[in-house]
Amino acid sequence: MAYLKSYYGKPDISPFALFHHFKHFGYSFEYIGKKVKESGAFLVGISSLFTAYSDMPAKTARTVKRFHPECKIVLGGHHPTFMPEKVMECEAVDFVIRGEGEVSMPMLAEIVKDGDSLKPDSVPGIVFRKCDGTLHISEPAFMDNPDIYPLPATDIVKHSFYKRNKRGSSVVVASRGCPMKCSYCALGSSVYRYTRRSVDSVISEIGNAVNQYDTGFIDFEDENLSLDREWFLKLLFEIKRQFGGLGLELRAMNGLFPPTLDEQIIKMMKQAGFRTLNLSLGSTSEEQLKRFNRPDPRKALENIFFLAQKYGLEAVCYIIAGAPGQKPEDSVSDILYLARKKAIAGVSVFYPAPGSADFELSERSGILPPHFSLMRSSALPISHTTTRVESVTILRLGRILNFMKSLLDNGLPIPDPLPYIYRCSIEISDRRETGIQLLQWFLHDGKIRGVTPDGIVYEHNISTELTHKFIKGVRNRKLSHEVHE
Numbered sequence: 158m159a160y161l162k163s164y165y166g167k168p169d170i171s172p173f174a175l176f177h178h179f180k181h182f183g184y185s186f187e188y189i190g191k192k193v194k195e196s197g198a199f200l201v202g203i204s205s206l207f208t209a210y211s212d213m214p215a216k217t218a219r220t221v222k223r224f225h226p227e228c229k230i231v232l233g234g235h236h237p238t239f240m241p242e243k244v245m246e247c248e249a250v251d252f253v254i255r256g257e258g259e260v261s262m263p264m265l266a267e268i269v270k271d272g273d274s275l276k277p278d279s280v281p282g283i284v285f286r287k288c289d290g291t292l293h294i295s296e297p298a299f300m301d302n303p304d305i306y307p308l309p310a311t312d313i314v315k316h317s318f319y320k321r322n323k324r325g326s327s328v329v330v331a332s333r334g335c336p337m338k339c340s341y342c343a344l345g346s347s348v349y350r351y352t353r354r355s356v357d358s359v360i361s362e363i364g365n366a367v368n369q370y371d372t373g374f375i376d377f378e379d380e381n382l383s384l385d386r387e388w389f390l391k392l393l394f395e396i397k398r399q400f401g402g403l404g405l406e407l408r409a410m411n412g413l414f415p416p417t418l419d420e421q422i423i424k425m426m427k428q429a430g431f432r433t434l435n436l437s438l439g440s441t442s443e444e445q446l447k448r449f450n451r452p453d454p455r456k457a458l459e460n461i462f463f464l465a466q467k468y469g470l471e472a473v474c475y476i477i478a479g480a481p482g483q484k485p486e487d488s489v490s491d492i493l494y495l496a497r498k499k500a501i502a503g504v505s506v507f508y509p510a511p512g513s514a515d516f517e518l519s520e521r522s523g524i525l526p527p528h529f530s531l532m533r534s535s536a537l538p539i540s541h542t543t544t545r546v547e548s549v550t551i552l553r554l555g556r557i558l559n560f561m562k563s564l565l566d567n568g569l570p571i572p573d574p575l576p577y578i579y580r581c582s583i584e585i586s587d588r589r590e591t592g593i594q595l596l597q598w599f600l601h602d603g604k605i606r607g608v609t610p611d612g613i614v615y616e617h618n619i620s621t622e623l624t625h626k627f628i629k630g631v632r633n634r635k636l637s638h639e640v641h642e
Contacts, residue, residue, distance in 0.1 A: 327376075340513065
């Protein structure tokens with residue numbers, strides 16, 4: 158990742174900051190190994206959800222095997238589902254389960270516990286090494302009826318780690334997969350099926366969270382929560398009926414598809430506990446939307462922005478930048494489109510997800526990153542028709558736009574441009590005032606500057622061609638605010 162020093166090499170405490178350090182969250186590998194050894198488990202399951210972080214589950218597996226060599230280790234999740242051969246290159250991994258682990262994990266546990274009395278190839282979705290060293294790779298496993306499976310075992314979660322505003326928080330998955338075929342997403346592939354739990358099942362899970370752990374915040378991690386209108390309305394009605402008055406805050410952080418929302422739904426979302434609408438735009442470019450294989454959502458968005466204001470909901474609207482074939486100028490136009498809307502701009506840099514059409518396109522075009530660890534947005538993974546310096550510029554422009562909106566929201570004007578006068582350091586006692594000063598310089602010369610913790614001002618590596626297009630655009634268009642950064 159050494160090339161990223163050009164973009165994130167210095168710390169930045171300004172409102173326009175992006176990334177600088179990596180942090181490890183959770184227990185250390187050594188602690189995990191010791192806890193597994195103490196448990197005496199004969200089978201250890203490790204989730205490997207994202208290809209960019211696949212080295213972490215592999216390291217976990219090696220650590221567990223070192224502390225507890227008698228156990229068998231199985232990996233599951235998106236990465237092993239699509240790349241089982243790569244996962245099995247790790248000598249510590251005994252099995253992979255492809256697809257939905259609820260189907261296969263109990264069966265595998267019985268086989269491992271019974272020794273050689275049964276063959277592992279009877280387990281749906283299983284991958285293992287055969288006697289000759291080759292791999293047995295099964296098709297992914299699926300749940301035909303999600304409601305027949307137990308609710309998540311939240312009693313074994315350490316809830317003190319997941320507090321929000323001094324109350325519990327929970328993640329709920331009410332449906333899996335998505336019938337849409339967006340080019341950047343793997344969940345529309347033939348490997349996954351779109352299945353939905355019953356409203357009663359979801360309500361039972363929410364009830365457990367609220368009654369047992371004083372949960373006040375719930376994030377629905379569905380890929381397309383509002384796709385089935387009648388089902389979604391029924392879910393919202395039951396949440397309001399059974400948990401109304403308890404101060405629940407609901408979110409759908411994966412994003413809602415705008416054409417699935419209307420006034421009745423948005424009104425019910427507000428009554429059920431939604432305070433923010435996370436909306437997926439993708440792009441305003443018709444050409445790019447065709448590449449993404451997505452319908453144009455702007456007509457629906459216009460109505461949603463109006464309804465969000467009517468019912469007192471904030472809106473966050475996400476665009477994608479840096480995808481194969483995508484023009485950087487179009488991404489700036491996307492940001493300028495959101496400049497006129499009462500919405501926070503969410504800029505997501507494209508990353509290649511195995512199993513998606515765009516991953517296959519990137520592979521055919523020879524533009525995939527050389528390492529799995531680089532397949533993340535923060536690593537600016539693809540340098541194609543949008544270069545890395547253009548991608549990072551678009552990211553920072555999103556930060557600048559949201560800062561400008563926050564000024565208007567707090568009754569402050571957008572400052573007039575001022576020429577930058579070189580100075581070794583500036584006073585940084587007030588982050589907003591620091592941002593205003595940097596914004597004045599930016600509006601004058603198009604250069605995006607950062608500030609180190611000791612007040613040293615420096616220039617970020619960006620495309621001034623794109624920043625000047627942005628500055629010209631915001632001068633010619635009235636910014637819409639009443640949002641919070």
